[in-house]
Amino acid sequence: MRLANRPIFLAACAAAALFAAVAGCAPQDESADGANAAGKGQQSCARGKLATVRTGRLTVGTDKPAYAPWFADDTPANGKGFESAVAYAVAGELGYGKGAVDWRTVPFNNAFAPGEKKFDFDINQISVSSARKKAVAFSSGYYDVRQAVVALKDSKAAHAKSVADLKRFRLGAQVGTTSLDVVNDTIRPTQRPAVFQKNDFAKSALKNGQVDAILTDLPTAFYITSAEIEDAKVVGQFPSTGGTKEQFGLVLDKESRITGCVSAAVEALRKDGTLAALEKKWLTDAVAVPVLK
Structure with a gap:
């Protein structure tokens, strides 16, 4: 009798162990400030440990040449120019230092064309639009465009x-x-x-x-x-039209697991004034330019 009952006992123990393991590995609600804002069914936003193209590194795409004032000296990796600075600020929010950021050349139209991406996000003055959202994902806007x-x-x-x-x-x-x-x-x-x-x-x-x-x-x-x-x-x-502002957004693969994390990083930078400070440093004031109506 004892030998006959042994498989049932072992199966019950295995089920209990599996339940405990799953419960122990479940993502925890770390905070409400974007630290676990990965998005739909995605991983938590553990700093420096996201599901990136290269483990432990962040790959950022942009076109070449990389134009001023968005970049400087056609060198995105130097941290100069508005978009280069924004990319590194976002990387920092995600837990990746400058030395862990890799740049990849991506032609403008390829960034939001359908298909798998070889970057974690692309930054290249790409406006968020419903048409483009059919092929790629976007972060929250990092710049209001005119x-x-x-x-x-x-x-x-x-x-x-x-x-x-x-x-x-x-x-x-x-x-x-x-x-x-x-x-x-x-x-x-x-x-x-x-x-x-x-x-x-x-x-x-x-x-x-x-x-x-x-x-x-x-x-x-x-x-x-x-x-x-x-x-x-x-x-x-040209004035902003309708109720929605045109904004530049970071472009991600349609199925990216880190879209929510990247959006949370952008929103944090907007909230703490970093985006405004970078815009003031690198982009020219537009007050004196007449509006065409």
Whole structure:
């Protein structure tokens, strides 16, 4: 009788041990400040121990060239420029020091194209949109965006005062950007807009007279007119429309297990004033630029 009952006894013990192990390994509610904000069915946000592409390291993607004022000297890893500084600030919140951050070159359009990603997050002036959310995940916004128009100072486009004034000009913008969306959906010019693979090509077209004006985000517009095309000016900026602000967000794989952790880090940096301080340090004040309506 004792031998016959032994398998039942062992099975009961095994079940009890398994229950205890599972209970002991269950994620704990560490705090309410984002330390365990991994998101839907994801791991807890243990500092420096996230489910990253490379264990113990954080891989950050961006395009090349890496333009100012978002980066400096085309070197994302130097910590200079707004987005480089933001990337390292987010990494720090997640528990990764500068030495544990690896940078990977990712073309702008590839960052939010469907498919598995080889980065943990990408930072490259990519606006959060419902269309892009079908292919990738986004963090909370780290920068509130305004679009702007740049034209040569001696051109007729430089004197535009409204959206209606811009309709008759040949306009240009980078493919896949919100700037191009503003051209097509807000301005609706009478001439087909010029579409460029990179902003460098758009700037060359402006200097060569192939377009009358180009659209880009406001800080980039300031940099173009102050450091790259000195005979150009920022014609104006566009107001935020509707109830939702346009924001740049960090891009993650659609199935990323760390999206909630990254969002919590961004929100913490916004709450403690870090994002505002970095914006003040690296980006130009836009108060003096007229709003085009």
